[in-house]
Amino acid sequence: MTQDTSLRFREFKMPDVGEGLTEAEILKWYVQPGDTVTDGQVVCEVETAKAAVELPIPYDGVVHELRFEEGTTVDVGTSIITIDVAPGSADAPAEAVVETPVAPAAEEAAPKGRQPVLVGYGVAETSTKRRPRKPAAGQAVPDRPSPEAASTYYPQAPAAAAVQGELNGHGGTATAGRPLAKPPVRKLAKDLGIDLATVTPTGPDGVITREDVHAAAAPAAAPAPVPVQAQPEPVQPEQVAPSAGGARETRIPIKGVRKAIAQAMVGSAFTAPHVTEFITFDVTRTMKLVEELKADKDMAGLRVNPLLLIAKALLVAIKRNPQVNAAWDEANQEIVLKEYVNLGIAAATPRGLIVPNIKDAHAKTLPELAAALGELVSTAREGKTTPAAMQGGTVTITNVGVFGVDTGTPILNPGESAILAVGAIKLQPWVHKGKVKPRQVTTLALSFDHRLVDGELGSRVLADVAAILENPKRLITWA
Structure with missing residues (x-):
């Protein structure tokens, strides 16, 4: 035959x-x-x-x-x-x-x-x-x-x-x-030594998520070490023909993440009417709380920094002003109020700026939020952020302060109504209790979609975030 x-x-x-x-x-x-x-x-x-x-x-x-x-x-x-x-x-x-x-x-x-x-x-x-x-x-x-x-x-x-x-x-x-699982999840399970057949899926249609794998790995005494994957070679710029004195121009193809960023930002800038407001204030108490939390046994092993408390402050401000957590539905001519907060964190990576988000950030405790932020940043730096992690965001934080920048006018992430820019925290002369003293000071900038967020609402949100960070006890009293 x-x-x-x-x-x-x-x-x-x-x-x-x-x-x-x-x-x-x-x-x-x-x-x-x-x-x-x-x-x-x-x-x-x-x-x-x-x-x-x-x-x-x-x-x-x-x-x-x-x-x-x-x-x-x-x-x-x-x-x-x-x-x-x-x-x-x-x-x-x-x-x-x-x-x-x-x-x-x-x-x-x-x-x-x-x-x-x-x-x-x-x-x-x-x-x-x-x-x-x-x-x-x-x-x-x-x-x-x-x-x-x-x-x-x-x-x-x-x-x-x-x-x-x-x-x-x-x-x-x-x-x-x-078992149903996407490639990054399957690889994560393999790295952690988890048999997917033993994992209980919580994703749509029985798909196993990263959270499911981590939950299954939690009881293990010592998870298997994650092997280091070879990183792809960076895209080499295409140079024009060199002149007698060498190349005078460098041409970089517009593709991948960079192309998507450009299209999204142009679409956002020319679709949503942006308004940006600024506030400068004293964050000395917040910086002291950050140091105290670093020594707290309940936060051991977690990434504790000012961004964590800024994120928590924004979540509390959104709870007090829920109308800011919304989207403009042009097709149906509706404003869609979100009963959840998927908090986006802008991250600079070798492939460009990406904005993964923490799902249901509003429902997380401070240690849970710290763990989610740590995982988000680590995954982004490794270049392993999945498409699903960048979808469904409702509001975003961009931390330009890590570059020593005081503030900026951030452009909205498409589909969202607000983005908070965090400036550098610096020691500056400040009037405190009637006297000029050196204090830790920063500037926040809030951009919002003026179609659904008016000046009063945007101002309240920004003022609430500043008030919480000036006196972090409000994280308890206002939450």
Whole structure:
């Protein structure tokens, strides 16, 4: 019997790892042609307009071809790597077959003209029929990955998930299989030595989140050390042809995070009417409290700094003035008041400025907020912030004071109504109790969307934050 070699090669397509993004740049390949790979192994790192993400391969086999070089921007749905899942068998056809992973049970039951596909591809229209497997005598052909296995790496698009539900007879509910988790979460579990099968998922549709993995790892006496991952080489600027005296210009491609930042800031600046107000005040008591908290056993091992108390002060001010935590819905001509606060923290990274946010920051205690801030900053510095971590923010803090800057006029993060800029804290002469004394002083700047936040509301919020930081006892009395 002759083997059907069309089943020997599998093409892995660029998935939509950013919930609606259309392209991604290949930063680094971790494999080369001829390397053996296993199901779940990370083969490359890509950068979208939101974050850098590592991609695992859903096949066992040998790398046959890398279709794009590092630094290439590839459209979602384009094949990026070919895997030989039956190495050593008959010669391959002229071209490898691009095949969408489908559960074996679904092959015969699939409605004519529709095939369920991986996330970001939608439901593909086709008029072709699948050819049955024709394994060679004495040789087994690896099964195609099931839809459940595929969704382990990336949650499926609604249309594809619905089709798979029909095919498996579960009305849209995923069948039992491997635990659902995104690539960064799967890698985190591997680094911490956590079996995902033992983790209770709390994410949508049974997806395991980072918080679920951390919760499962909490009881462990000593988590496994996290291996240091090789960082991708920075993008080298493209220089113009040098003149006799050397290069006089440097051209840097506008792409990835930088391109997304530019588009978002232009859209925000020319959509929302910005108003910025400033206040300068004495934060000496807050700085003393920071030092006391650093020595507090309940805060041991946590990152304690002025930003922590500024964030807590802003959350209290929002609780006292909830109308500032809102969004402008242009399509429906509505103001959307948020009953939760996802607190964004602007972070400068080698790939540009990103704004991940702390989900439900309003409900966290001070130690919980400190832990969340520490994890957010560490993850951002490592370049491992996920797209999900940067979505759904409601209000943002940007700390320009770390650069020695006194203040600024920050531009709103798209979809939010307010952003607080924190200036440098400096020792300055200040009138205190009728006498001029050296005190710790800073300036805050609050920019807000004047369509839904008027001057009175914006002023109240800024004044409340300053009042709390002048006298941090108000963190208790006003909370």
